Amino acid sequence: MTTLYKSFRRALTTKDGALLGCIFSLENPDRGTYAFSTNHERIRGDVEYEISGLTHLRDENTRAAWVDTLVTYWKIAYILERDDVADVSWSKAYEGQKDLLLAMVRGYTKGNWPHWTLPVMYQICLSLRTVAISSDDQARSLGKAPEHLEDAARYINKAFTLCISDRAPIEESRKWGTYYIVNLMFKTYFKLNSVGLAKNILRVLPASLADMPPLEAFPKSHIVTFKYYCGVVSFLEEDYGNAETHLTYALNHCKADSIRNKEYPLPQYLPAITRLKHTRLILTYLIPTTMLTKHKLPTPELLSRFPRLAALFNPVCKTIKSGNLQAFDAALRHGEEEFVRRRIYLTLERTKDIAMRNLFRKVVLYQNEENRTKIPVRQFQIAMGCAGRGEELGAGGYWGGNDGNDDGEHGEVEVDGDTVMRSTPERVEVEVEEVECLLANMIYKGLMKGYISRERQTVVLSGKEPFPGTVV
Amino acid sequence: MSAPPWRSGSTNGNNRNGAFHSVNSRKTLSSRPIHHEGTQTLTQTSASEQTPKTQFPDKLKDYVARTFEDCPPEEKVAVELELKRIITDAFNEKVVWSLEWDKMPLPQAILARKKVTAKEEQTAKTLSMGQMSRVSNETGSSPSSPFIRKPNYSNAMDVDHPGKKRKSTGSSEELTPPAPDRFEERFDKRSRQGDKFLPTSGKLSQREKDKRAKRFEDERREYLPGSATPEAPDNKKPLIGRCMDLEKRYFRLTSAPNPDHVRPLHVLERTLEMLKRKWRSEANYSYICDQFKSLRQDLTVQHIKNDFVVTVYEIHARIALEKGDLGEYNQCQTQLHSLYREGFKGHEEEFKAYRILYLLHTCNRADMNELLANLTPADKEVKAIKHALEVRSVLAAGNFHRFFRLYLEAPAMGGYLMDSFVARERKAAMCMICKGYRPDIDIRFLTEELGFESDTDCVNFLCENEAADLIEQKTGDKGVPNSIRFQTAKALPLFERAKNAAFSKVDIKGQL
Numbered sequence: 014m015t016t017l018y019k020s021f022r023r024a025l026t027t028k029d030g031a032l033l034g035c036i037f038s039l040e041n042p043d044r045g046t047y048a049f050s051t052n053h054e055r056i057r058g059d060v061e062y063e064i065s066g067l068t069h070l071r072d073e074n075t076r077a078a079w080v081d082t083l084v085t086y087w088k089i090a091y092i093l094e095r096d097d098v099a100d101v102s103w104s105k106a107y108e109g110q111k112d113l114l115l116a117m118v119r120g121y122t123k124g125n126w127p128h129w130t131l132p133v134m135y136q137i138c139l140s141l142r143t144v145a146i147s148s149d150d151q152a153r154s155l156g157k158a159p160e161h162l163e164d165a166a167r168y169i170n171k172a173f174t175l176c177i178s179d180r181a182p183i184e185e186s187r188k189w190g191t192y193y194i195v196n197l198m199f200k201t202y203f204k205l206n207s208v209g210l211a212k213n214i215l216r217v218l219p220a221s222l223a224d225m226p227p228l229e230a231f232p233k234s235h236i237v238t239f240k241y242y243c244g245v246v247s248f249l250e251e252d253y254g255n256a257e258t259h260l261t262y263a264l265n266h267c268k269a270d271s272i273r274n275k276e277y278p279l280p281q282y283l284p285a286i287t288r289l290k291h292t293r294l295i296l297t298y299l300i301p302t303t304m305l306t307k308h309k310l311p312t313p314e315l316l317s318r319f320p321r322l323a324a325l326f327n328p329v330c331k332t333i334k335s336g337n338l339q340a341f342d343a344a345l346r347h348g349e350e351e352f353v354r355r356r357i358y359l360t361l362e363r364t365k366d367i368a369m370r371n372l373f374r375k376v377v378l379y380q381n382e383e384n385r386t387k388i389p390v391r392q393f394q395i396a397m398g399c400a401g402r403g404e405e406l407g408a409g410g411y412w413g414g415n416d417g418n419d420d421g422e423h424g425e426v427e428v429d430g431d432t433v434m435r436s437t438p439e440r441v442e443v444e445v446e447e448v449e450c451l452l453a454n455m456i457y458k459g460l461m462k463g464y465i466s467r468e469r470q471t472v473v474l475s476g477k478e479p480f481p482g483t484v485v
Numbered sequence: 486m487s488a489p490p491w492r493s494g495s496t497n498g499n500n501r502n503g504a505f506h507s508v509n510s511r512k513t514l515s516s517r518p519i520h521h522e523g524t525q526t527l528t529q530t531s532a533s534e535q536t537p538k539t540q541f542p543d544k545l546k547d548y549v550a551r552t553f554e555d556c557p558p559e560e561k562v563a564v565e566l567e568l569k570r571i572i573t574d575a576f577n578e579k580v581v582w583s584l585e586w587d588k589m590p591l592p593q594a595i596l597a598r599k600k601v602t603a604k605e606e607q608t609a610k611t612l613s614m615g616q617m618s619r620v621s622n623e624t625g626s627s628p629s630s631p632f633i634r635k636p637n638y639s640n641a642m643d644v645d646h647p648g649k650k651r652k653s654t655g656s657s658e659e660l661t662p663p664a665p666d667r668f669e670e671r672f673d674k675r676s677r678q679g680d681k682f683l684p685t686s687g688k689l690s691q692r693e694k695d696k697r698a699k700r701f702e703d704e705r706r707e708y709l710p711g712s713a714t715p716e717a718p719d720n721k722k723p724l725i726g727r728c729m730d731l732e733k734r735y736f737r738l739t740s741a742p743n744p745d746h747v748r749p750l751h752v753l754e755r756t757l758e759m760l761k762r763k764w765r766s767e768a769n770y771s772y773i774c775d776q777f778k779s780l781r782q783d784l785t786v787q788h789i790k791n792d793f794v795v796t797v798y799e800i801h802a803r804i805a806l807e808k809g810d811l812g813e814y815n816q817c818q819t820q821l822h823s824l825y826r827e828g829f830k831g832h833e834e835e836f837k838a839y840r841i842l843y844l845l846h847t848c849n850r851a852d853m854n855e856l857l858a859n860l861t862p863a864d865k866e867v868k869a870i871k872h873a874l875e876v877r878s879v880l881a882a883g884n885f886h887r888f889f890r891l892y893l894e895a896p897a898m899g900g901y902l903m904d905s906f907v908a909r910e911r912k913a914a915m916c917m918i919c920k921g922y923r924p925d926i927d928i929r930f931l932t933e934e935l936g937f938e939s940d941t942d943c944v945n946f947l948c949e950n951e952a953a954d955l956i957e958q959k960t961g962d963k964g965v966p967n968s969i970r971f972q973t974a975k976a977l978p979l980f981e982r983a984k985n986a987a988f989s990k991v992d993i994k995g996q997l
Contacts, residue, residue: 206855209851249850249851249854250850250851353854353857353858354858358854359850359853359854359857359881362878362881362882363882365882366882446933447887449886450884450885450887450917450934451882451883451884452921453918453921453922454883454917454921456917456920456921457883457916457920457921458883464920464922467922467926467927467930
């Protein structure tokens with residue numbers, strides 16, 4: 014008797030869902046022996062014999078469904094184990110995985126599989142996705158069109174329906190699997206670059222939320238991921254308010270102390286490295302979001318824990334702080350490829366407003382106390398054209414003092430942005446109309462209080478808090 | 486063996502036969518030895534020329550008798566109508582003597598088949614337009630041609646007028662009776678023919694074909710159990726038209742395309758030249774658009790994909806842009822997008838730039854991100870793309886000053902595209918100006934900043950937005966009017982409203 018059958022029997026008798034799920038994982042170490050244990054002719058007989066006598070399988074339908082599932086799984090194992098690694102036909106394996114998923118669906122619909130076997134569903138959906146990706150890679154290398162992942166998404170959708178449409182009492186409902194499957198679908202849609210489809214799920218989901226347990230009742234691992242995807246979808250839709258809410262929720266629940274949850278159904282002992290990765294992913298979107306919504310830059314303490322995020326955001330953050338617009342543009346150009354790839358370019362681009370606000374604020378602070386309400390447009394024009402090199406801007410040079418230029422921000426970031434700075438041009442002349450236009454912009458967006466008087470070529474600033482929220 | 490006469494070389498000959506594909510294949514099923522056919526046709530046709538119309542062949546009489554023999558009374562009316570149509574058609578097409586009436590399916594059978602076609606179309610309706618035309622193409626014979634013997638008829642035409650039409654090679658070969666095994670020959674001739682056509686029309690990958698074949702296999706099995714076509718009709722060959730007219734009105738197909746009304750590629754090429762000439766001389770957009778749509782339809786139903794198709798879509802897209810027809814433009818753009826991706830050549834950079842501007846118009850941020858991610862460094866050096874990217878970036882920054890400058894210096898047709906969102910952006914800019922400038926502002930300044938051609942245009946714009954009351958003339962010291970001013974503060978709510986309305990509706994059919 015191969016180990017696989019032993020695990021299967023044990024899982025069924027002890028109702029160990031996780032163990033049962035592992036059997037159908039692509040990483041199951043017993044797969045090899047299982048594949049070599051028999052042949053196509055005899056596999057069904059073998060399975061029937063090996064799993065006979067289990068109390069759980071007294072129901073004929075339940076038993077038949079398990080036999081089918083194990084036989085189908087064996088066929089996949091056969092393809093994956095008995096061919097040379099280089100020759101494995103992933104598309105054949107994919108077809109097998111699809112059959113496996115369908116056998117699983119029958120197991121739940123006809124075979125009355127209980128809800129504690131949900132990990133089986135998870136593993137089967139997960140490996141369908143993994144195999145589909147391998148198959149598509151193989152197709153691409155053969156010059157064929159990759160289409161299995163798209164197909165896989167449709168099949169995972171069947172599992173989603175299985176979960177969400179279960180009418181059993183909530184304690185033993187498949188509804189507990191909803192978020193796991195939804196996350197898998199999100200993951201697949203993102204991989205396929207079709208955020209639109211992801212939005213579709215979010216449209217469908219609320220309808221069935223009514224008879225679902227509250228979010229907090231679900232395993233945290235499911236919920237954190239779910240919230241992360243909700244956040245990213247909102248982010249991409251420019252709904253930054255919601256993005257912030259979702260991502261903050263995800264971040265707070267992804268913290269070290271909350272990760273040791275042993276809740277039903279899958280105990281998730283996430284290794285620290287995975288947790289860090291998750292946090293980093295959340296922060297990749299949360300940082301630009303907060304920069305826009307709250308005008309907050311990430312603190313050095315935060316970034317110091319994530320070197321990759323530091324490399325990503327520091328150059329831009331630094332220029333925002335200094336209000337050096339030329340350097341800001343350079344930093345954005347410098348990281349453009351990476352930003353675009355992570356879909357944060359268009360968001361970061363908009364933080365230029367804050368950089369500009371900081372610059373204009375410096376112009377105001379540079380004036381004598383009594384002149385601070387009426388400032389010639391020319392002053393702003395000079396400032397905008399200035400391309401001083403970061404530090405010099407504050408220290409000496411044109412701006413004189415270092416007067417309180419940073420107190421409005423939350424924490425300083427002083428990681429090296431020099432490579433970016435050096436490539437910036439010396440000076441750019443900006444037309445006075447453009448300066449006025451951008452000043453109007455600031456005023457319109459509420460970053461500055463006051464108005465422009467075109468006849469006098471002056472900006473008349475509010476006496477009280479001309480730059481709301483910055484202590485000036 | 487030498488090629489059958491209707492196949493020999495010339496494109497037109499091919500077209501004709503290809504167009505009849507489904508019908509043809511059915512013919513090959515007839516148990517009758519086929520090698521007689523050619524000769525028979527020849528003699529029969531000449532006979533038919535001399536026979537007065539009012540006479541009926543005996544076999545037709547039998548056919549009519551058979552029709553009513555097993556006709557259920559409740560279907561009688563429909564069957565009678567159908568029969569009438571069949572016979573009239575046969576007369577009109579002068580095939581009444583050449584048709585093998587004893588092999589002809591009874592009107593009942595034809596009606597049943599029509600029902601099936603209708604059903605299939607029902608299912609096809611859910612598919613997109615492009616797919617739909619393919620579907621109907623697949624379902625075999627067009628409902629209007631129930632003559633399974635039609636190929637013969639077309640042969641007859643060839644024989645009757647050798648060399649009259651450019652298409653037949655008109656050699657003596659045509660009159661030679663085909664060899665005994667000709668139907669097999671013909672069959673795989675056709676498949677080879679298909680291969681030959683691949684570069685122009687068969688850009689359908691094997692995978693797609695298989696998929697389609699599978700899809701229809703199921704349907705056929707379901708709808709046509711043991712019907713007159715046990716052998717699947719040769720449905721993988723794209724249709725090839727035989728219409729020689731340069732002009733054709735657009736008609737959205739509701740059934741399988743009729744090859745008689747579809748123009749083959751070489752005609753379409755001349756059509757395009759003609760349309761270009763006409764557009765230059767007459768500039769009648771509704772006519773041109775209609776013609777281009779039918780041109781595109783003919784290309785689609787024949788599955789033609791090549792650089793010529795790219796040209797057609799590009800020209801139509803440009804014309805649509807010029808006329809501000811964004812719906813039509815977007816359809817072209819969608820097609821171009823996939824054609825470029827498949828490697829067909831055209832003016833890809835130019836249209837990439839348009840696409841950026843178009844995405845700005847539709848405020849589609851997700852796709853914009855996608856597009857940015859796929860731009861190559863070389864793309865970014867192209868003038869038009871550079872311009873479009875700059876437009877994008879200044880819009881993001883709310884820099885209306887630069888935006889309207891870029892509007893005035895847009896390369897190629899970019900200006901036309903920008904027209905579509907300039908009005909909207911003007912309102913947005915007015916909001917900022919009204920908030921930022923106090924207490925009032927010179928009209929001339931607005932004209933310049935908002936890219937108007939004249940002060941009058943600017944005033945008109947203000948009036949259109951119900952801000953006429955806020956325009957006032959200022960006089961200098963000696964009562965001489967020196968400037969027209971606009972009161973900004975009071976106008977802000979007006980433009981806020983206008984702006985929100987303008988941004989709320991961006992709706993385009995066929996959104997890519």
